[in-house]
Amino acid sequence: MSKIYPIAVPKWGIEMVEGTINTWNKSEGDAIAKGDEVFEMESDKIVNVWDSPVDGILRKVIAEEGDAHPVGALLGIIAPDDVSDEEIDAFVASYAGEEAAEEPAPAPAPAPAAGGNDAYTRSSPSVRRLADELGVDLNTVEGTGRRGRITEDDVRAAAGGDGGADEDVEIIPLTATRKTIAKRLTEAKQTIPHFYLTVEYEIDGLLAHRAKLNESGDVKVSVNDLIVWCVGQALMKEPRVNVNLVGDDIHQFRRANVSVAIATDDGLYPATVRGVDAMSPADVASATSALAEKTKSGKLEKEDITGGSFTVSNLGMLGVSNFTAIVNPPMGAILALGKGEQKVVVKDGEQAIATVISATLSCDHRVIDGAVGATFLQVLGEEIAALV
Secondary structure: OOOOEEEEOOOOOOOOOEEEEEEEOOOOOOEEOOOOEEEEEEEOOEEEEEEOOOOEEEEEEOOOOOOEEEOOOEEEEEEOOOOOHHHHHHHHHHHHHHHHOOOOOOOOOOOOOOOOOOOOOOOOHHHHHHHHHHOOOHHHOOOOOHHHOOOHHHHHHHHHHOOOOOOOOOOOOOOHHHHHHHHHHHHHHHHOOEEEEEEEEEOHHHHHHHHHHHHHOOOOOOHHHHHHHHHHHHHHHOHHHOEEEEOOEEEEOOOOOEEEEEEEOOEEEEEEEOOHHHOOHHHHHHHHHHHHHHHHOOOOOHHHOOOOOEEEEEOHHHOOOOOOOOOOOOEOEEEEEOOOEEEEEEEOOEEEEEEEEEEEEEEEOOOOOHHHHHHHHHHHHHHHHOOO
């Protein structure tokens, strides 16, 4: 038994709770050398490669590609040739028993039939749940996965063939990234006591300042870049908003690490621009552009989306006037920005036209009080107004 090495879901980062195998780079029976890349796993929107710490043979693959598993769950077995199949099966049975005690009970399923080739043993819990939802009898489904495993696509195909799905509806499975986003945002909305503060800022001075910067500089600065820069300065003046809640502790940052929400077809990525308080607007523009490029090419690394102290989400460029955003834990607040619109304003008793944007601050009330959030918005307004 000591020669058996269990491949389990690693814990990459303090916030990781589960991972999804995107690709197995090795198949059952393949020789593995220490350092070989065995599989790619997605967690918290980042794909990491698992390198084997041991030599051996991939004797058993337990987890299918596309299925999510909690940290510590058994994915496969590495062992030398002289370890019998019976020893491996006994190890897996023992390991699975320990794992099951920590997981929520699975949806009811028919008891496994005798032998190892029935629908129950050829399918994962997620596949069985999907079959229940779509009314598909797994015993009638032919598996197209490795060694006859039944996949979610097999179940969907069977549901379509049986008339279990509307022919006018295209079923699009959630990607691993979408599953992660859905889980995190659901948890955030359910567990974080949000409150919202909305103000309007006049940004004509900011627009004029941007025009001057772009006339003289090589790097083109956007309106969002300038607002992010202003946010960095404001966070230094009202640091009680520049916080994370980690367990029962408030982590107040000494630098402004601003997460900028970057939208892609696969979801929203909070890419972190570190040390905004010490940057110039052009530096912010360069850093944001580089992160956006990495996001679109799928080359973001763990450090690119972690360590943020505050989030800015801007939908103004998409024509949105105002919106409220969900706090991205462990951060304590997120600022939602709408588009700039010309409005009639009153100055010194006279009507005038000004370009105005709406800004809504979503706060975690456990760490940020209303007065603190309001003070931050006031300070941010002063920073924006100072740009001429």
